Amino acid sequence: MSIAVNGLNSYVDPSMVSAASGTNLSGRLDQMDGASSADELKEVCREFESYFMEQVYKEMFKTIGSEEQGDSSLSSLVDYFKDGVIQTVASQTTEQSGGPLAQQLYEQMKRNYGITDEA
Numbered sequence: 001m002s003i004a005v006n007g008l009n010s011y012v013d014p015s016m017v018s019a020a021s022g023t024n025l026s027g028r029l030d031q032m033d034g035a036s037s038a039d040e041l042k043e044v045c046r047e048f049e050s051y052f053m054e055q056v057y058k059e060m061f062k063t064i065g066s067e068e069q070g071d072s073s074l075s076s077l078v079d080y081f082k083d084g085v086i087q088t089v090a091s092q093t094t095e096q097s098g099g100p101l102a103q104q105l106y107e108q109m110k111r112n113y114g115i116t117d118e119a
Contacts, residue, residue, distance in 0.1 A: 038117050042106050046094060049102040054090035061086070 061082070094102065109115075
């Protein structure tokens, strides 16, 4: 994972973007330029924060020991629904907390891409 000052797209690995989000954050960031609206940039930043929180929650679940030793089909079913619940909780967390990470990303990227707030 590289760190660069040119924008958020250097942090997003397209293969890691959640399939349930239905969008490719990295691709959307590549399309950003001075003609993009501030609202579009805010939305991408919110989606990234939600994705980031989803990854945090998934890593937290890995620290919990699994007591499942039986049916593997039941295990895969639980994993399927657990992923959906984690995605929903991450999205709701971002919406309810006001998105402090998204706001910081938005301010930085607004300068990097030359996007101005429309009044």
